[in-house]
Amino acid sequence: DWTTGNVIDEQVAAIREQVGDKRAICGLSGGVDSAVAAALVQKAIGSQLTCVYVDHGLMRKGETEQVEKDFVAATGVQLKVVDAEERFLKALAGVSDPEEKRKIIGREFIRVFEQAQAEIIADEGPAVEFLVQGTLYPDVVESGGGTGTANIKSHHNVGGLPEDLEFQLIEPLRKLFKDEVRMVGQELGLPEEIVQRQPFPGPGLGIRIVGEVTKERLDLLREADAIAREELTAAGLDREIWQCPVVLLADVRSVGVQGDGRTYGHPIVLRPVSSEDAMTADWSRLPYDVLGRISTRITNEVRDVNRVVLDITSKPPGTIEWE
Ligand code: XMP
Numbered sequence: 467d468w469t470t471g472n473v474i475d476e477q478v479a480a481i482r483e484q485v486g487d488k489r490a491i492c493g494l495s496g497g498v499d500s501a502v503a504a505a506l507v508q509k510a511i512g513s514q515l516t517c518v519y520v521d522h523g524l525m526r527k528g529e530t531e532q533v534e535k536d537f538v539a540a541t542g543v544q545l546k547v548v549d550a551e552e553r554f555l556k557a558l559a560g561v562s563d564p565e566e567k568r569k570i571i572g573r574e575f576i577r578v579f580e581q582a583q584a585e586i587i588a589d590e591g592p593a594v595e596f597l598v599q600g601t602l603y604p605d606v607v608e609s610g611g612g613t614g615t616a617n618i619k620s621h622h623n624v625g626g627l628p629e630d631l632e633f634q635l636i637e638p639l640r641k642l643f644k645d646e647v648r649m650v651g652q653e654l655g656l657p658e659e660i661v662q663r664q665p666f667p668g669p670g671l672g673i674r675i676v677g678e679v680t681k682e683r684l685d686l687l688r689e690a691d692a693i694a695r696e697e698l699t700a701a702g703l704d705r706e707i708w709q710c711p712v713v714l715l716a717d718v719r720s721v722g723v724q725g726d727g728r729t730y731g732h733p734i735v736l737r738p739v740s741s742e743d744a745m746t747a748d749w750s751r752l753p754y755d756v757l758g759r760i761s762t763r764i765t766n767e768v769r770d771v772n773r774v775v776l777d778i779t780s781k782p783p784g785t786i787e788w789e
Contacts, residue, residue, distance in 0.1 A: 711786060
């Protein structure tokens with residue numbers, strides 16, 4: 467008979483048995499799945515687990531702190547945070563093409579993550595033989611079963627990693643659906659903001675700036691995004707919408723007027739969607755007063771933004787993200 471308590475007890479026992487006195491590593495993305503997987507494994511093996519969080523500087527306002535403080539406070543997990551903002555910004559400098567951005571971010575991410583892994587492996591202590599992943603049941607079905615091991619190739623040029631090191635995978639969420647994962651997370655005492663988190667793409671705000679990604683533009687978008695999230699939450703709409711990308715059209719300017727002066731600033735796009743699985747989506751019919759508050763606040767509070775526009779395209783033909 468299915469209860470979150472049973473699932474947790476079963477998994478904790480299985481993980482203890484599997485890991486023995488060895489060590490495990492888990493990458494945290496800030497998302498629900500990796501957080502719940504890590505919390506479960508932490509409950510099972512405590513300090514034998516080390517989590518790695520790569521801060522690529524493309525996160526939204528408060529998200530890195532959420533992992534660094536709230537997640538650690540709730541779980542007591544051992545966490546290695548790598549501040550890689552400068553490295554990512556450097557790699558992204560001058561790049562506007564969406565696919566190229568995605569490739570660069572993915573490549574840098576793997577390099578930074580593997581470097582951190584190598585450092586953990588090099589630490590004193592028992593061998594690190596396990597890699598924790600937040601694979602869910604739908605992921606297992608989609609990929610036709612999975613292999614059970616992860617091969618860390620030597621060609622990433624990180625140094626310190628044995629050639630073709632093989633990790634055994636720990637995937638404690640393999641039998642669960644998303645809503646069940648959220649219930650387990652809640653039972654494990656994770657903060658509401660992490661457990662109920664909406665989807666957010668791995669490349670982060672890097673693919674929500676149409677144009678080159680710079681620190682200044684990221685800061686600007688972070689402010690606009692934080693305002694939109696704040697107002698949606700205040701209006702009680704978080705559960706109704708699937709997600710709401712906020713996009714900066716950095717390569718576009720339009721004329722506006724503010725106070726006594728003419729402005730020539732950038733538009734911000736709101737992209738609220740409703741969806742079941744992100745394969746298809748419809749634009750959310752948000753109340754006008756909520757949209758109005760978001761627009762007024764963004765144009766008043768965010769420097770260089772003088773226009774807010776609403777994306778009313780379904781998917782298809784639009785995708786949820788703009789890049
Ligand atoms: P699209 O834009 O393809 O997005 O309609 C579908 C869903 O996937 C998310 N998304 C990503 N998630 N890495 C991720 O982890 C990515 O590179 C990525 N690109 C899009 C998007 O936010 C939406 O939920």
